[in-house]
Amino acid sequence: MVDRVSKEKRSKIMSAIKSKNTKPELALANALSEEGLNFSLQYGKEKIDIAFPEQKIAIFVDGCFWHGCPMHSHTPKSNKSYWVPKLEKNKERDLAKNNRLWQEGWKILRFWEHEINNLEIIVKKILNELNEMKKGR
Ligand SMILES: [Zn+2]
Numbered sequence: 001m002v003d004r005v006s007k008e009k010r011s012k013i014m015s016a017i018k019s020k021n022t023k024p025e026l027a028l029a030n031a032l033s034e035e036g037l038n039f040s041l042q043y044g045k046e047k048i049d050i051a052f053p054e055q056k057i058a059i060f061v062d063g064c065f066w067h068g069c070p071m072h073s074h075t076p077k078s079n080k081s082y083w084v085p086k087l088e089k090n091k092e093r094d095l096a097k098n099n100r101l102w103q104e105g106w107k108i109l110r111f112w113e114h115e116i117n118n119l120e121i122i123v124k125k126i127l128n129e130l131n132e133m134k135k136g137r
Contacts (some may be wrong), residue, residue, distance in 0.1 A: 024116035025049045025061040031123050037130070046097055048106075055133040058106045059126065064113045066090055072114060107133075 025041075029050055032039060043051030043058075050059040064072035068091050076083050098108055109129065111122055 024063075024113045027116055027119060028059070028061060028111070028122060031119050032126065035123060035127065046101060048101075052130065055130055056104075056106045057126075057129055057133065058101055058108045060094075060108070060110045061116060062094070062110055062112055067094060067112075069112045069114065071112075 029039070029041060032050065037052075040051045040053060041049065043053065046058075048058040049061050051057070052059075062069070066087070067073075068087055073087075075087065094110075098110075101108055107129065109126065115122060
């Protein structure tokens, strides 16, 4: 059972996380378009965060909390029976998505939300991947 205070507190935390969650991938998308790259957001049935359909490169930015980042994720102490399976399911869903995309020939790059702080490094990595794909042809 959850008392009222912790319920309120939790929904506050949740909305903070949610609003945070949408930002990192958009920050990355902005940086990529500044490089003059063309990509699609929320692409295809797998809803790839940032997709380069021609090169078949799929980029995901995973929220530290929801996707279980080893540095920042911790299971909330209250209501464990609710959170543990929920977060486990998220991880399973990520893996299943990876597998489906792999099978369709996509190269998958996943970044943690906290890595977006080093936007330059990530942009460089993505540019490298795109160059590699070009060379391969
Ligand atoms: Zn993290």
